[in-house]
Amino acid sequence: MSNSFQNFNLNPNIIKSLDVLNYNVPTPIQSRVIPPLLNHRDLVIKSKTGSGKTAAFSIPIIQNIKWDKREPQVLVLTPTRELAIQVKEDMFNIGRFSRIKVEAVYGKSSYESQAKQLKQRTHVIVSTPGRLIDHIENKTVDLSQISTLVIDEADELLRMGFIDEVERIIHFLPLERLTVLLSATMPTDIEKLSNLYMNNPELIVIEDDELTENKLTQYYYEVEQKDKLKLIDDVLIIRNPESAIIFCNTKQAVDDVCEMMDEKEYLVHKIHGDMEQKDRLKVMNDFKHGLFRYLVATDVAARGLDIDSVSLIVNYDIPYHAESYVHRIGRSARAGKEGLAISFISNRESHYLDQINTYTNHDIMMLERPTQEVVNQAFEVFQNRQTSDLVIKMGKGFEFKEEIMKLHINAGKKTKMRASDIVGTICAIPGLSAKDIGVITILDISTFVEILNKKGELVFETLQTMPIKGRLRVVSKANKTEYELADEANKTLE
Numbered sequence: 327m328s329n330s331f332q333n334f335n336l337n338p339n340i341i342k343s344l345d346v347l348n349y350n351v352p353t354p355i356q357s358r359v360i361p362p363l364l365n366h367r368d369l370v371i372k373s374k375t376g377s378g379k380t381a382a383f384s385i386p387i388i389q390n391i392k393w394d395k396r397e398p399q400v401l402v403l404t405p406t407r408e409l410a411i412q413v414k415e416d417m418f419n420i421g422r423f424s425r426i427k428v429e430a431v432y433g434k435s436s437y438e439s440q441a442k443q444l445k446q447r448t449h450v451i452v453s454t455p456g457r458l459i460d461h462i463e464n465k466t467v468d469l470s471q472i473s474t475l476v477i478d479e480a481d482e483l484l485r486m487g488f489i490d491e492v493e494r495i496i497h498f499l500p501l502e503r504l505t506v507l508l509s510a511t512m513p514t515d516i517e518k519l520s521n522l523y524m525n526n527p528e529l530i531v532i533e534d535d536e537l538t539e540n541k542l543t544q545y546y547y548e549v550e551q552k553d554k555l556k557l558i559d560d561v562l563i564i565r566n567p568e569s570a571i572i573f574c575n576t577k578q579a580v581d582d583v584c585e586m587m588d589e590k591e592y593l594v595h596k597i598h599g600d601m602e603q604k605d606r607l608k609v610m611n612d613f614k615h616g617l618f619r620y621l622v623a624t625d626v627a628a629r630g631l632d633i634d635s636v637s638l639i640v641n642y643d644i645p646y647h648a649e650s651y652v653h654r655i656g657r658s659a660r661a662g663k664e665g666l667a668i669s670f671i672s673n674r675e676s677h678y679l680d681q682i683n684t685y686t687n688h689d690i691m692m693l694e695r696p697t698q699e700v701v702n703q704a705f706e707v708f709q710n711r712q713t714s715d716l717v718i719k720m721g722k723g724f725e726f727k728e729e730i731m732k733l734h735i736n737a738g739k740k741t742k743m744r745a746s747d748i749v750g751t752i753c754a755i756p757g758l759s760a761k762d763i764g765v766i767t768i769l770d771i772s773t774f775v776e777i778l779n780k781k782g783e784l785v786f787e788t789l790q791t792m793p794i795k796g797r798l799r800v801v802s803k804a805n806k807t808e809y810e811l812a813d814e815a816n817k818t819l820e
């Protein structure tokens with residue numbers, strides 16, 4: 327089957343990654359963004375969440391990376407750590423066969439290990455503004471060769487008050503560069519930012535109705551605060567979703583809802599801004615992989631995160647900003663799937679509903695509260711689902727495992743191991759060339775090397791008896807599922 331991304335004259339290694347990711351046809355935003363970015367044109371891109379913006383900028387940027395250059399060339403700024411990790415994974419997957427090294431730099435994770443990683447060859451840095459400034463001040467990051475800047479989720483960066491940090495960072499970057507700004511909405515502050523720091527950018531807007539038809543159904547209930555806990559339970563029972571995210575405005579409400587559901591032994595976890603980074607990551611990862619059904623969250627989780635097919639979104643509290651509403655419901659009905667969004671609105675909050683209706687140009691329909699009889703009838707089916715097995719989802723990186731084997735070598739910087747030693751040894755194996763070697767990561771006492779093109783087994787076997795840098799080394803298979811790796815990453819943060 328041919329891949330229509332080929333029409334952009336992309337490098338075969340990128341096409342190969344896209345094939346594995348099952349990206350066969352560009353989304354509308356990708357068709358409009360890839361050609362001008364390949365030609366180094368500054369762009370301001372507005373299109374709704376879920377339209378494929380990450381790949382839209384990543385594909386051309388990865389194609390233009392100069393692999394041999396040691397200093398970082400691409401900087402992507404994102405508002406949250408979760409998003410930084412997600413963009414890192416997406417770019418890594420797309421650049422995998424091009425051997426592109428992507429590092430995520432974000433707050434509350436080990437500063438030292440990030441500084442160390444940055445010292446190695448890194449092509450792309452994905453970062454939240456605060457932590458990047460720490461690295462700049464401590465001179466643990468070199469931004470002198472950045473030739474591409476991406477400001478992702480610009481509206482959110484501004485809304486979270488990162489504007490000063492973003493501007494400070496820009497002042498550290500070379501003037502001669504490509505700048506790309508992406509946003510789901512276009513407040514005037516963003517226009518200002520683009521006028522100041524971009525070079526005659528082209529504005530690319532994909533209106534919502536240009537996208538595939540909206541398969542999201544939206545309803546609201548009128549409900550007083552004191553009745554919400556009962557209503558959320560009823561809604562879950564009658565709708566009986568495979569998975570759901572329940573958004574609250576406060577940490578207190580998150581705790582209350584989670585506690586109620588916990589008591590009923592529903593498979594529920596929560597996420598909010600006061601939690602430790604490693605706990606947040608673990609919850610997000612587990613939810614993404616379908617290890618539990620219901621996530622109760624504040625807006626921390628709403629933005630940009632690519633969670634597949636959440637069939638139900640509940641706004642336990644109606645958000646006070648219409649934009650937050652759009653971001654929250656954007657977690658459902660992704661990539662053409664169907665979805666349902668239900669909002670709880672109390673009497674005195676009806677003006678928020680009006681604002682949302684105006685902003686989205688869509689009248690959310692009101693539902694009558696379900697009667698106890700209806701709830702009782704639905705209960706048995708609901709109960710069956712609670713006790714049935716969860717559908718475990720594999721991450722996108724998973725398909726790569728066939729093609730790629732990651733090897734662990736028991737030697738590293740302390741024993742003066744260098745990437746060239748590894749490459750030299752592997753290329754000396756009959757049938758192997760540099761093209762079969764993926765990302766090499768050298769740590770203090772261990773080295774990871776990815777072997778591409780299904781040649782992992784051969785290299786693994788050979789290295790059992792073939793010395794590297796004059797000595798026989800312990801070489802083992804390091805292939806893990808994306809989930810195991812994320813879990814390990816969490817542990818190292820402790």
Ligand code: ADP
Nearest residue numbers: 349350351352353375376377378379380381632
């Ligand atoms: P946005 O940044 O616009 O919110 P994302 O970049 O997160 O959107 O992409 C949304 C989802 O669509 C992701 O799951 C991504 O893997 C998927 N996707 C992106 N491009 C394609 C494509 N060309 N074909 C199929 N799926 C795609």
Ligand code: MG
Nearest residue numbers: 379380478630
């Ligand atoms: Mg995005």
